[in-house]
Amino acid sequence: MIQTGISLPVMETFYTVQGEGAFAGAPAYFIRLAGCDVGCVWCDVKESWDETLHPMQQVEDLITAVVASGAPLCVITGGEPLMHNLDVLTEGLRKHGIRTHLETSGTQPLTGVWDWITFSPKKFKAPLDEFFTASQELKVIVNHASDLDWAAGHAEKMPTQTMFYLQPEWEKRDRMQSLILDFIRVNTRWRISVQTHKYLGVD
Numbered sequence: 001m002i003q004t005g006i007s008l009p010v011m012e013t014f015y016t017v018q019g020e021g022a023f024a025g026a027p028a029y030f031i032r033l034a035g036c037d038v039g040c041v042w043c044d045v046k047e048s049w050d051e052t053l054h055p056m057q058q059v060e061d062l063i064t065a066v067v068a069s070g071a072p073l074c075v076i077t078g079g080e081p082l083m084h085n086l087d088v089l090t091e092g093l094r095k096h097g098i099r100t101h102l103e104t105s106g107t108q109p110l111t112g113v114w115d116w117i118t119f120s121p122k123k124f125k126a127p128l129d130e131f132f133t134a135s136q137e138l139k140v141i142v143n144h145a146s147d148l149d150w151a152a153g154h155a156e157k158m159p160t161q162t163m164f165y166l167q168p169e170w171e172k173r174d175r176m177q178s179l180i181l182d183f184i185r186v187n188t189r190w191r192i193s194v195q196t197h198k199y200l201g202v203d
């Protein structure tokens with residue numbers, strides 16, 4: 001049987017700080033996998049969409065690089081990382097005591113073993129039901145006022161311990177930020193997430 005997930009198309013890797021959500025400020029190694037079929041109009045990594053433009057890398061080599069960096073946690077992002085089977089990568093990272101964090105739009109079946117799943121659904125492609133219960137964090141990018149009600153509708157389907165974040169779309173951040181602040185003053189389960197890494201000027 002051919003083992004899937006032993007090599008993956010990688011757009012970039014870098015050791016930085018997590019800028020968003022519950023782990024904002026934590027040192028984290030990022031692996032950005034290529035491939036995405038969601039098609040968000042405001043996507044800031046459109047160059048990730050076509051996985052054929054990015055080299056395949058052996059998972060073993062990726063794990064070696066994460067371990068060598070000394071990072072305590074590894075964020076697998078994209079693109080949409082679940083376009084690929086992530087069992088081998090995440091099991092390997094876990095064996096080295098590295099936390100595994102996923103950032104996903106939830107449009108593809110879940111693979112991998114995870115310490116933290118950030119579910120970031122998009123209006124451009126409906127997510128699968130399993131992400132409403134499997135995720136620890138819901139993060140909705142706010143690009144329009146109507147996204148606030150859309151976010152609330154998703155939150156209603158999630159367990160009470162889930163952390164809820166609203167994040168201004170970067171290009172519209174001034175306007176969206178004030179809408180979000182008004183919203184969370186009333187809807188106090190929610191938090192605002194800002195892209196800390198962009199304010200810090202790091203990747």
Ligand code: SF4
Nearest residue numbers: 036038039040043079
């Ligand atoms: S899911 Fe992410 S990578 Fe894919 S189009 Fe949307 S923002 Fe871009």
